[in-house]
Amino acid sequence: MPTSNQVIVIPVLGDNFAYLYRYDEDNAIAFDCGDCDAVLHVLEKNNLNLSALLITHNHFDxxxxxxxxxxxxxxxxxxxxxxxxDGDVLSFGNENIRVIATPGHTASSVCFYRQPSDTDKQGYLFTGDTLFAGGCGRIFECSAATMHQSLQKLAALPPDTLVYPGHDYTLENYQFAGETEYANEIIKQRLADIIRLHQQGKPLIPSTIEMERKTNVFLLAKTDKDFAALRKRKDRF
Ligand SMILES: [Zn+2]
Structure with a gap:
């Protein structure tokens, strides 16, 4: 699994993730916050000031x-x-975070993309409940076609972009993927890797855009219709 010193993963409320992204020695921004105390604790432990909290979508968790x-x-x-x-760029220190509108899970869902810079070529994507490792969020407020387009937008980001989702549904997502018609050798290998990491208690995030492009069945679905059918099956999985 790729790692980053700049992102601190904070498990909250069972299977949610909140994140801190440190943009310099003393300062950080947070992505989503299902539990104030959990985030505060990590800020204090790392001696970080919090400049801003960025929310991916308006769900309680x-x-x-x-x-x-x-x-x-x-x-x-x-x-x-x-x-x-959509398209707004937020600046923190020398860092730029681009807002990418990704309607589908909710009508106003967004993802936040920390753009590569001259000094740090690594991109980071905080996806809320739009894109998960090996899966995607349920569709509550939009059409399947809208969600599909939002996911394609994310898939077009640079392959090495690190992906930080709002939940850890990774194992379940690949178990589902393994039972679909998309289950090729790469997906089967990925499922085996995820099962092994899970058993070892190792983190299953972040993912990368490249990994998602290769193994996320919701990105492999070519047409809106195929995507909609797949999403329906996953809802019942
Ligand atoms: Zn949600």
Whole structure:
């Protein structure tokens, strides 16, 4: 699995992830916050100030701790539709974070893309409940075609981009993938790797865009119709 010193993964509420991204020695931004105390604890442990909390979408398990975190740290609260829109670029220190609108899971879902810079070529993508490792979110407020297009947009990012999803459904996603018509040798190998890592208690994230392009069945589905059928089957899996 790829790793990064800049991203701190914070497991919250069972299978949710909140993230801290340190953009310099003393400062960080957070992505989603289902639990204020969990994020505060990690900030304190690492001696970090929090500049902003960026929210991928308005579901309780991603927002429950947001108001309290803002109150306790004085951070800016950045939410889609109110403070940011598609294509906006947010700057923190020397870092630029691009907002990518990805309607599908909810109508106002966004992903946040830390763009490569001259000094750090690594890209980072925080995907909320749009793209998971080996899967994608359920469709609540949009058509399957809209969700499919949103995922294709993410798949077009540079292959080495690190992908940080809002939940750890990795094992379940690859178990599903292994039972579909897309289950080629690469997917079967990936499922075996994930099972082994899971048994060893090792982290199953981050993923990369390249890995998702090769093994995420929702990205392998070619047409909106194929995608919609696959998503329906996964809903019942
Ligand atoms: Zn959600």
């Amino acid at each position: 991603h927002t429950a701790g947001a108001k309290e975190l803002k109150k306790k740290t004085g951070c800016a609260l950045i939410t889609t539709g109110k403070t940011v829109n």
